[in-house]
Amino acid sequence: MNVCLIFCEQIDDSSAPISLAQLIQTANLAEANAPEEEKVKAVMIQSCQQYDPINYVRTTLGPPPPSYTCFRCGKPGHYIKNCPTHGAIDNFRNGTGYTKRLRTQLQQQQQQQQQKPPPPTPLMSFVPPAAVVTAAEHSKASSGSMSSVLAEKGIQREAEEFAQLVADQAGNWAASIQSREAEYKERRLRELLGVRMWKASLRVKK
Numbered sequence: 001m002n003v004c005l006i007f008c009e010q011i012d013d014s015s016a017p018i019s020l021a022q023l024i025q026t027a028n029l030a031e032a033n034a035p036e037e038e039k040v041k042a043v044m045i046q047s048c049q050q051y052d053p054i055n056y057v058r059t060t061l062g063p064p065p066p067s068y069t070c071f072r073c074g075k076p077g078h079y080i081k082n083c084p085t086h087g088a089i090d091n092f093r094n095g096t097g098y099t100k101r102l103r104t105q106l107q108q109q110q111q112q113q114q115q116k117p118p119p120p121t122p123l124m125s126f127v128p129p130a131a132v133v134t135a136a137e138h139s140k141a142s143s144g145s146m147s148s149v150l151a152e153k154g155i156q157r158e159a160e161e162f163a164q165l166v167a168d169q170a171g172n173w174a175a176s177i178q179s180r181e182a183e184y185k186e187r188r189l190r191e192l193l194g195v196r197m198w199k200a201s202l203r204v205k206k
Contacts, residue, residue, distance in 0.1 A: 117176060 017034045018026075023042035026032050032039065049055075069076050072083045080086075 116179065117172060119176065 017038070018032060020038055020041060023029065023032060023034055023038055024045050026042070029039050029042055034042075064077070064079055066076065068079070070078060070083050071080050073085050078084075
């Protein structure tokens, strides 16, 4: 009789639902003997345990351990944020060499800009000396005697200098236009050549 009572008590203890604290420590909640509400609470608590502020990674303070090596320079004694090579552009390692090519392209562009002639000065910034001649004097003077009118007013030399300046300005302007047209044609040819090479590569892949 006593043996039966002890056996029944053990059965009753095993079938009794476990508490929420025990459910949280249980790995397999599907086979746990507990109500569904308690299981849901345990699942929610278990899913949030790894995001608890206690488990956050703290910032490194003090000197690094002897086994730590910097991931940038590969030397011990300092963290990567305190690496002496931090921010050194010349020591930047890139397998494609993109940084070096970009630097050379910029240098070539700067040299080409320096070799270009300066832009022409606008003609409207100069007041033509011939404008000093009044309309009455211009009507009196014929086409052949205009130089004499300018000579009388003492501005013949200024008029010649102004005409020479206009001619020089026009020559510089024409040269700049020709150089820009040549650059545009060269750039256009390069683009067309690149498109043709790209199409040829697609045909080869097919």
